[in-house]
Amino acid sequence: MDRVEPAHPVPRPRDPAEVARIHLLVAVGTDRHPFDRLVDWLCEWHAEVADRVDLTVQHGHTRAPVRPDAVPFLCHDALQAAMAGSDLVVCHGGPATILEARRHGHLPIVVPRDPAHGEHVDDHQQLFCRRLGAAGMVALCESREALRGALGSGLADPDRFAISADAAADAQRAAVRRVGQIVEDLVAASARRRPRAWWPWRRPGRAGARR
Numbered sequence: 186m187d188r189v190e191p192a193h194p195v196p197r198p199r200d201p202a203e204v205a206r207i208h209l210l211v212a213v214g215t216d217r218h219p220f221d222r223l224v225d226w227l228c229e230w231h232a233e234v235a236d237r238v239d240l241t242v243q244h245g246h247t248r249a250p251v252r253p254d255a256v257p258f259l260c261h262d263a264l265q266a267a268m269a270g271s272d273l274v275v276c277h278g279g280p281a282t283i284l285e286a287r288r289h290g291h292l293p294i295v296v297p298r299d300p301a302h303g304e305h306v307d308d309h310q311q312l313f314c315r316r317l318g319a320a321g322m323v324a325l326c327e328s329r330e331a332l333r334g335a336l337g338s339g340l341a342d343p344d345r346f347a348i349s350a351d352a353a354a355d356a357q358r359a360a361v362r363r364v365g366q367i368v369e370d371l372v373a374a375s376a377r378r379r380p381r382a383w384w385p386w387r388r389p390g391r392a393g394a395r396r
Contacts, residue, residue: 205237207340210271212243212286214279215258218304219247223296226329227275228252230336237340241267265289272343273336278310283323292346294335295323316367 278297298304318325
């Protein structure tokens, strides 16, 4: 009699030694600016807990850390698999990365890019992530100390950074609407701050100004 295969593959039981380890994904996105601060902070921290944490670093245009689990980019499917298989997710302040992490049931630990360090063209990630942090949608870390504190809490209890997965349609739509509204508010605020263009032919009192 032919063997009947199950409709869904049975998950492989995790090795007891593997269960005790935490899987951490770091994702800096695809922005062309390097994000050395975040990658350096994570690698320094991991050196202290390497016996307890498996680390995957998607470093983008940041210089590659000297470690076998560092990759410049992950395709969409690979990123989904990495997020699904991680206990904790640390990322930059990109809206798409944050929403993907939440969709997989993570409260992402977010370090926004800072233009003062050459990590972005402006401060929109900082403003955006502060709004999300105030709304409880991310764990915001803007310093090495804050990041180490969040990672220590996650290592002690990964469930502190687990949420009801936003894959449910209503929750996902609500999260997207909230993020979209924050982005629109920040764009509008930026437009109000932007100085008006100065044209030399519009000097006060100059006759025959060009139109």
